[in-house]
Amino acid sequence: MLRLHELKLPLDHAPEALRQAVLDRLGVAEAELLDIHVFRRGYDARKKHAILLIYTLDVTLRDAAPVLARFARDPHVGPTPDTKYRFVGRAAPGDARRPLVIGAGPCGLLAGLVLAQMGFRPIILERGKEVRARTKDTWGLWRRSELNPESNVQFGEGGAGTFSDGKLYSQIKDPQHHGRKVLEEFVRAGAPEEILFLSKPHIGTFRLVQMVEHMRAEIEQLGGEYRFSSRVTDFLVETAADGARQIRGVALADGSTIESDHVVLAIGHSARDTFEALLQSGVYMEAKPFSVGFRIEHPQRMVNECRFGPSAGNKLLGAADYKLVHHGSDNRSVYSFCMCPGGTVVAATSEPGRVVTNGMSQYQRAERNANAAIVVGIEPERDYPGHVLAGVDFQRRLEEAAFVAGGGDYRAPAQTVGDFLAGRPSTSLGAVEPSYKPGVTPTDLAAFMPPFVIAAIREALPAFDRQIKGFARPDAVMTGVETRTSSPVRIRRGADGQSLNTRGLFPAGEGAGYAGGILSAGVDGIKMAEAVARSMLGLPEAVKAAA
CATH class of the missing domain: 3.50.50.60 (FAD/NAD(P)-binding domain)
Incomplete structure (x- = not known):
């Protein structure tokens, strides 16, 4: 069996086209090809009007040896690796020790x-x-x-x-x-x-x-x-x-x-x-670095159309995701984290008197909004020096402030992107309805988040808008705070x-x-x-x- 990488076909290709593409790529006769197993399938959506499916295939031939010899210098053709898991050992019968x-x-x-x-x-x-x-x-x-x-x-x-x-x-x-x-x-x-x-x-x-x-x-x-x-x-x-x-x-x-x-x-x-x-x-x-920021929500339809163009809604593509990074002028990175297509923002605190956000999706990813954390990387030496658990103290301060800003009943503070970029508090929200339960309170996120976090995200949002048109739309909503990005x-x-x-x-x-x-x-x-x-x-x- 051999593994064939990077076989590209149009998104709407007919089922039989896959077999023919393998025959053409390997230069073998129909009778030589015994079986095809899809090991990996992804897509390339850089050209929205010509999205491609990308296959990695395990191919069974009647005689693979001459084909492997012919493609010996081709990095995309080689023997199928052995991926079978093997245990390092087994406990002796009657071993009373228990981990x-x-x-x-x-x-x-x-x-x-x-x-x-x-x-x-x-x-x-x-x-x-x-x-x-x-x-x-x-x-x-x-x-x-x-x-x-x-x-x-x-x-x-x-x-x-x-x-x-x-x-x-x-x-x-x-x-x-x-x-x-x-x-x-x-x-x-x-x-x-x-x-x-x-x-x-x-x-x-x-x-x-x-x-x-x-x-x-x-x-x-x-x-x-x-x-x-x-x-x-x-x-x-x-x-x-x-x-x-x-x-x-x-x-x-x-x-x-x-x-x-x-x-x-x-x-x-x-x-x-x-x-x-x-x-x-x-x-x-x-102590180790982690990141803090907010959850941002947009209509999932907007993200689908931006990423997939006329192919938005295709079942093979599903709900579109994104991954964004901006390296700011103050040497801080702002990036999207834990993006949830067709999902909801959820209350994720584990301690009383604190508000924490996270994202969740069901298998169908069918909810109206897309959400992701937009977070800023922070470091112990620069942002929370001192003892080993200073990062925990940093997280708790932000979560307590978010609890107060939300109203003191586990509602979360929220702000539209338009108001956030303009530097004014939100008194109401727009067409993008926040999904966070038990609810949100429109406010000014800059009132309790460190100024360097606010400045970095304000710089990043227009840059992200150039990659996903509408990302900085005025009625997109941000909900705080996201603090549990990593340990x-x-x-x-x-x-x-x-x-x-x-x-x-x-x-x-x-x-x-x-x-x-x-x-x-x-x-x-x-x-x-x-x-x-x-x-x-x-x-x-x-x-x-x-x-």
């Missing part, structure tokens, strides 16, 4: 699943509730302004990614094909098979709920154990005479303890109290995946600063499961040190 996984988001879920598949019977601790109960609590904030600090968009089974667009693509390098393992497990759990070949796959919230339940059932069937409403409050660390530190377990909010010498820390980017507990336990961590800390780990100064602790995923999104978090969870297995089985290290 802990803290957090049941994408990272913890994949770490727990792979550990269970290797026979290690992990115990998964989740501070929030199981996914359906958690969904009811989340709706309580959106519909009744009632926040449950332990069960919300940030905390609970499935993690923050459950209430998102469910994007399943990433820019991480993945030579071991861990990403393929994540996608295949998602398909086994009920995701549509198209996520295996679309270049920008997504699932949406409702499907993620069902998938999380299916994966939990498999973990439990394999001997794993879930403990919900189990918030970790302390890390039990033993220090030897030579100063070496070893994790021995964790303490929970109910006063109980669980012993373990191997703990995967998959806590997510909003577990601020857990960051404090880690710091008090002496676990090494450092404000990095919990450093070494080449073996373990904390730099605490053996047996494996920092993982978004909360530890090693992932950004569902797919990369799942990949990191698998890597840390492998690191735990190597440690427990006495195998050589294979995890590269992360920066």
